[in-house]
Amino acid sequence: STRTAVVTGASSGIGEATARELAKQGYHVYVGARRFDRVQRLAEEIGGTALELDVTSEDSVRGFTDAVERVDVLVNNAGGAKGLAPVLEADLDDWRWMWETNVLGTLRVTKALLPKLIASGDGLIVTVTSIAAMHTYDNGAGYTSAKHAQGVLHRTLRGELLGQPVRLTEIAPGAVETEFSLVRFDGDAERAAKVYEGIDPLYAEDIAQIVAFAASRPAHVNLDTIVVKPRDQEGPG
Ligand code: NJP
Secondary structure (H helix, E strand, O other), rough: OOOOOEEEEOOOHHHHHHHHHHHHOEEEEEEEOHHHHHHHHHHHHHEEEEOOOOOOOHHHHHHHHHHOOOOEEEEEEOOOOOOOOHHHHHHHHHHHHHHHHHHHHHHHOOOOOOOOHHHOOOOOEEEEEOOHHHHOOOOOHHHHHHHHHHHHHHHHHHHHHHHOEEEEEEEEEEEEOOOOOOHHOOOOOHHHHHOOOOOOOOOOOHHHHHHHHHOOOOOOOOOEEEOOOOOOOOOOO
């Protein structure tokens, strides 16, 4: 039967590109996000299934995961950043948004889909963390702490699931040109564009191809952690 993938945050950027790539590889892809019009258009294009999903809501996650009948590959991609500020000027609403979306969102979806991933006989969980899960940088503690926690969640599961037919791959990208910076700066396109000035960033397709590569390895091969950066980026950005 057809292998099935679930991609969270598939309405733009890395999630959208990953859904396209997995569909190209023959997967039936469930695409979820809050902007339903976008995932609906994408699902029509790739022959997948569009579902509304807000990873910060228990009810929404339940509705989403109940609608998924079978899943071989789960891509925990929904996430993002809000704001940049020194710790002492932290906006707690921004921090809550980042922790709810990146950390608890990943936890909710993974918990709900784990039985189905195990039932598939060769499940794969890909979590898109960040090089922010491996470094700290000034003014970025809200995002780096959330991405660290998301990474800890993913890596702990790796140990806890030993002996089960589930693989876990963490992908930690550097700067990728998506709507990420637009979201981070509340729709300020000028400020967002400056982030990629002077560097040749990664594109969403670059990450999508890595997800597809991990998914195409034989069942006994677990790609644990893949850190990927633009050639011209060395540090956390
Ligand atoms: O960004 P963007 P990316 N419930 O903004 C969705 C990580 N990353 O592709 O709900 C459900 O184009 C949102 O959908 P919508 C980053 O942390 C990036 O770059 O419709 N979905 C959209 O589809 C994130 O984990 C960079 O608004 C929710 C998607 O998330 C992942 O890559 C670097 C949601 C975001 O797409 C994909 O981000 C890095 C919710 N509550 C890590 N809230 C980078 N771009 O430089 C948001 O190291 N979404």
